[in-house]
Amino acid sequence: METAPSPEKRKYENLLLAALPAAERARLDPYLHFENMKSGLSITTPGEPIQNLYFPFDAVTSTVQEMSDGSSIESGLMGLEGLAGVQVWLRQTSTPSKTFVQIPGTGMRISTEDFIREVRDTSSPLNDLIAAYVHAFLVLTSLTAACNRLHTVDERLCRWLAMCYNRAGRREFPLRHEFLAQMLGVHRPTVSVAANMLQKAGLIQYQRGNLRILNPEGLIDGACECYSIMEAQVTSIYRQTRSEKKSPSEFRLRRA
Amino acid sequence: METAPSPEKRKYENLLLAALPAAERARLDPYLHFENMKSGLSITTPGEPIQNLYFPFDAVTSTVQEMSDGSSIESGLMGLEGLAGVQVWLRQTSTPSKTFVQIPGTGMRISTEDFIREVRDTSSPLNDLIAAYVHAFLVLTSLTAACNRLHTVDERLCRWLAMCYNRAGRREFPLRHEFLAQMLGVHRPTVSVAANMLQKAGLIQYQRGNLRILNPEGLIDGACECYSIMEAQVTSIYRQTRSEKKSPSEFRLRRA
DNA sequence: GTACGTCGGTGCGGTGCCGTACAGAGTTGG
């Protein structure tokens, strides 16, 4: 199997940025600002203009759909493999979905104006990478649509935790059942039962809002097939560039 | 309310193409081939290269996710408001999802090579429109992810039929319960019960694989809120261009 | 300490859909 990367190495990497030629990365450097992405930081809000885009390092962001009756559910999540705020790249100033930081961490921020001027409306090689990522995100969202209907809460919980672990690059992060329920589109007690099962099986460990992943492989085993397809799609973006440059595939994928 | 467009007028229109300046539309004309899009025509197949893109007129296409156990579910549908095969625009040669013609009709075909050379890799104004449509399709797919989990089969059936009606531009088209079940991600008998309810309520009429929509407003009333958000997103693409050119908004939207 | 708020575990009746089976109604072909 692959060896897990050291946390220090992972901490300051975004796969899109890492796949850029050094010269282009240097050109964009003045517009990229290192940021501590705190939990709950809003990236897109329905009806409001998108102010910044984010290249996450070890932060994880979620796109959720909220219904008028208060129920909500996640339709996509992204981390180091992507760019939060791709709607700007698609020539939009706002979007009806909500996107925010789910698991706190670090990342690079670029303002909408800088992004449009220096990336979107130029011939930056980053555009090709973003196009591929938008496609991967569309695939991920499509599969989420299927997964939400066809698979059980237990399977989806395993998939979700495994994918978060891959993106956060660490075993422990803050996470409440209430919050998980909103992501999975189920009620809180349903999550409690499912999470408790995983805890008893020795896969995870809970303690008042803090989750610790004990056995990532076990989670993958418990997840539905969607896990493999989603993660394979993401890694395929970076497969072409791997031979050209240093391997950026510290992105973990198991059982693909 | 709005008056329904005459079928003849609707029959040869795709909103993306209609929104183009006349000169650009004329420039692309040699590459666009009128086609009778028959039921089941495959547009994207997992693992295989995408050969053609389609601008539907009154045909409706579906993107579905298929699981290894044989179950399947739709993650997005598109018709006259979009372009089937946008993955090519996103620099992909293939995609893991399956896209095919759901309701037969007409449309314009363009080969992948022609599209890349004459649209994607040029500064055609069509690129801006497609970007906006890709965003709308992403929003639609995201909402489908939520809808599939949070809403009942009855609500989703109403939404689906109403959206198909908007795109097909006619009241009658071939449709079997078996097929609807695959779209909604439920079992066939579940669809039979739900469809029978709508029939008894006088909203639709079934006859051995042929569906006739009797009361579109009734379907919209029975649909979940997702209907309005999805359709509003699509019409918003064409709102900007409406003042500039002739109104292409024969796309029906009610209760938005 | 006591009081309070937050978070997680559990129980239980209700319901929506599953999974499967079967019957009837229409359609096609000899």
Added chain:
DNA sequence: CCAACTCTGTACGGCACCGCACCGACGTAC
């Protein structure tokens, strides 16, 4: 006109999750 097939309606036990309620464990403030 009968046989075979396709499509739709219906029935029923089972299960996953809902919806709600309650309790206990832990953390924090005073």
